[in-house]
Amino acid sequence: MSYNYWTETLLAMSEMLKRTLGRALASARKSAGMTMTDIVNTRIFGSRQKLWRLETGQGPFKWAEVQALADIYRVDIKTRSQWVDWAMRAGESGWWENFSSTVSDFRFGLYVELEQAASRITVCGGELIHGLVQTEGYHRAVIEQTQHTTHEELEESVKLRAEREAAVLGGPEPAQLKLILSEAAVSFQIGGESTLGKQICHLQNLNQRPNISVSCLRFGDGGHPSMRGPYTLLQFSEAEAPDIVYIESLDGGRFIEDPKVVQRFISNAKLLTTKAVPIKEWARERNAVA
Template sequence: MSNGNSTLLMSRVTFGRALRRLRQEVKHFTIADVATTLDCDVSLISRIETGKRVCSQQHFAQLMDLYEVPPDQRDELAELYAAARERRQPWWAAYNEVISAQYERFLGFEAAASTVHEYQVGIVPGLLQTEAYAQAVTGVGFASLGADQIEALVEVRSLRQRHCLHETGSPLECHYVIAQAALDFQVGGKRTHQEQLERLLEISTHPSVDLRVIPYEKGEQAAQISAFMVLQFSDEDVPDVAFGESVAGSLTMDDPRDLRRLHRLFRSLTDAALSPDESRDVIAHTRNRDS
């Protein structure tokens, strides 16, 4: 992949999409057709095509024959296949004991993304949080975990910030819209609240960060929509992926219809929000008022 932040997950996703195009657009096979030919479960083919699993060398050879892939294209796919099987350890591998499979998948997508569009109602986006703020929200969100486990998750959030924004030659392009309530909630106490507002004023001037606030006067625009983010990738072979919040936890969305709806929602929220300069004024006013 051309994206310098490419990960093993992205290699698998790209390889899987290439196989799906061959199946659907070239041979017009169903997943069931392929599974029957390879004498395997339908779920295996589905997981290979979505990047959740890499096929065996035997299945790779069988698929190349089944799809009648010409030699030059087969060589290209062989390179993708090799990249998808490479045993690279991402930076978050050291935290496997506290990272769920869902969170690990999210980290893989985030590490490979070029752009994020995120909306938050009551909290500050993760990549903009101070350590103390992250400690407070993580302690509530993962109350069943021990203190050392919570500390590890806070470290992961700090490392995300470093890798995505501060210690990279190609920082993530961040577009954030937050409700004004997120500025007023005193997370972690008064001092932590003040430090977080200072961080927002500082990070909002970062060349890769566009931060906008929906004021209370536009509350009807913000109050009925839960938090979500959409990740986009510079590699055109990798589709957008979205993550939403629910009482059951984080939801992953990759259906094109869902993504179109979320993009429309984000444009609407952006239109309702203040400009970046006006948003900084609101943040500064909140900081000064509560100091």
Template structure:
């Protein structure tokens, strides 16, 4: 079911797409001149780089010949929704990461493949501190580590809140078995993390697939990624790739389609739905040794 009240990221994306469609073959320079805008402003609006005020949306829509009151209200409402001030706008993140958090807030299906550590949305606080401290090569009490973990926990809280709402998102995770066998933070922290994975898997709308080491090669070996899809429009998929040096947000439909296919193949490795139970049993046994 589609949420009739989209969040700011999907509202901006939908509005940008609609405005590009309305312009059709009209020269962008001519439209910008008619609106008394710079060409760069129109380009940024159509590319979803900036928001557009409701009064500007109405003026632009009327310039394009939109006369239907219902359609005008829909476009104006998208503008209003796109300008909501959310918590992540007050943080000092890279643009791609900020946009990813915004899209995650609106996604109808959240996918993640991880080969090195537990996906961010499934981490306990203790595990998050341990893995972030290692990745950043800083002590767990370091301010940068705390900031990263705080944001990660806010992302979890946002998703869990949506799962309790009227339009809960679907969550699908594919995790390499090695992730569960690596005792991040020590045995006690890892044992609690394994229990948390088991608890999360019991929730509606959550699916966790573990790729056994004996599986050998699989399409996820190209690297970890997160994929977001949206019930409002299949062309709005986004992929987020995180590295120690920089992050990347992919929005091109050909690029995102590749990752959607990879995710489908990874999830299909567990048709019986018992891979997590088997992997957790083995991981807990390894901790006791």
């Protein structure tokens, strides 16, 4: 499998989601006893034509507008979450392209799409906490200390990170996330002691969720199989969708899709799981030493 598989799959998925969301919006409006004119009069949309394009699955869909329609139609929280999820995944060019200064590399944009579509995500190693589980303070500190950005770019990055987390870990069916951290990631004083402390506390709280596992590879346990570089393994519930590995670097990310190579990463992740300790156990040991 190659980029062609994923780009074609995502395009087909996008068209399907547009039609599905369009039908759902039209049905909800009719169930609420409202006409298109009623909706236009709320001033959310400038014309009937725009609403018509949404209801016929043509888009473009903006999640904020879908949220507003959910408020008008008074749908339940599960339906609202599903609509927003569809809207974010059905963007004609990828919802992440609204963050043009943050997502300058198409490969990262494709990764964001795949991350959202994945049913299981395994993150191994690395010296940074993964973006999906960063606190806002930690994320700001990472950007400020590692990149040259304007204030506007920083705020855009903060918003993108929050929307990624909501898309992947929020909603009625969040992804299964396994985070295997290097002890370096929870030791570097990024943002200072207070910021790091809040980040570690956040990780401990996340570890209590049934769909999230956070563990740590301790310095004292010696080397581990992921020391040559961190990676993210994405796996999907669809039988025809191949597993994929994403590796990020300074010049952009790259994907590994060769099944034999991906299988080595899967085996590596299983081995790391046996070596890592739960984040709370690591924190308890650290506090005992302190």
